[in-house]
Amino acid sequence: MSEQNQGVRGYYQLTQTIKTALLEDININTVTTGDITDVNLNKQDIFPLGHIIINNVxxxxxxxxxxxxxxxxxxxxxxKEPTVDRFTGNNDVQDILNTQLAVLNKLIQRLRMGNLFTDMYQLDSAPSLEPFYDRFENQLAGWSATMDILIYNDIWVCN
Known part of the structure; x- marks a missing residue:
């Protein structure tokens, strides 16, 4: 963060706060940010992964x-074993969906009434979560959570 932006709440502060909160979860090893097309392009990413996209402000x-x-x-x-149970299949998608839903649920609860709420990062509405399967180039599965987060606007123009 540049020296002139220190102390100003905004993009840097929100993305860093969400990154830190995600990395505090044992089930997230890497957090990235940017466009949806930036997910999983870095071959050095250590999974499981969290990715932050700012849609608008x-x-x-x-x-x-x-x-x-x-x-x-x-x-x-x-x-590589033959599929025995058609419900679970021969992959770990259900395990991934269960674990990554818990990661997002924990983050949402911290925004709703936990330490993030107390620190003035607050949900404005109920988040919407959607599962995805076999997405991106490395066949990823997980959840996408879209939400509105309010933070205090500390820019004043009063003289």
């Missing part, structure tokens, strides 16, 4: 309302 007099999408995902492992 509404600037009001007292708050910045960030609409963000957070992906929580892992690489699908396929077993």
């Amino acid at each position: 509404i600037d009001t007099e007292q708050t910045l309302k960030f609409n963000i999408t957070i992906l929580a995902c892992d690489i699908v492992n396929l077993s």
